[in-house]
Amino acid sequence: MKHLIAPSLLSADFANLQRDIEMVNSSEADWFHVDVMDGVFVPNISFGFPVMEAIKRYATKPLDVHLMIVNPDQYIERFAAAGASVITVHYEACTHLHRTIQAIHATGCKAGVAINPHTPVGLLKDVLADLDLVLVMSVNPGFGGQKFIPNTLNKLRELKAMASVVNPDLLIEVDGGVGIKNLADLIQAGASVFVAGNAIFAAPSPSVMISELKQLDAQLKSS
């Protein structure tokens, strides 16, 4: 399966957002990861539609939208209209998860479900076949630059085994504390989409860091 690098714009310089978007456009990255936080589901507020629309104006790669908000159903059509390619909602924020997944697919977007570090992957069993992507949080959501939680590796292995039976094409995304030091372990555990915020944007050269992540991925695949 193809592996994808998704730089998280949460760690971009918002005063130079166009510059940072253009850096990602001309880099080897695959997607833009767009973190939307409402101050209710998580103890932080990031940005909403005006910023998302500004990102879309310059981005030439798919927008992978991670909704850390309560009642996401209310906003799915607006995020699709604002340019999302993938819409991921949190398991913990959805009462009627199956309906929410259907609503995302109805917009033409890929549908993802994210799980917090405390949420067992087994809870996704009955929707796994309906999903394009599962996002495994490897930090508690709300902030960039946090430390990777090692138990995530066990969760990725378990999810990969579950998916291989019912949905072998499922994209398994890992988000939080991802970087060059743990990429090999994450690949071996079954992840296929790698979100990196701090590791990319705090690097001396963000585009060189993206290339290093891609090169390591290519080396591991050929070994």
Ligand SMILES: O=C(CO)[C@H](O)[C@H](O)COP(=O)(O)O
């Ligand atoms: O969803 C998120 C936070 O809730 C971010 O995508 C994630 O934290 C990425 O940032 P970093 O790579 O710096 O940990």
Ligand SMILES: [Fe+2]
């Ligand atoms: Fe995220």
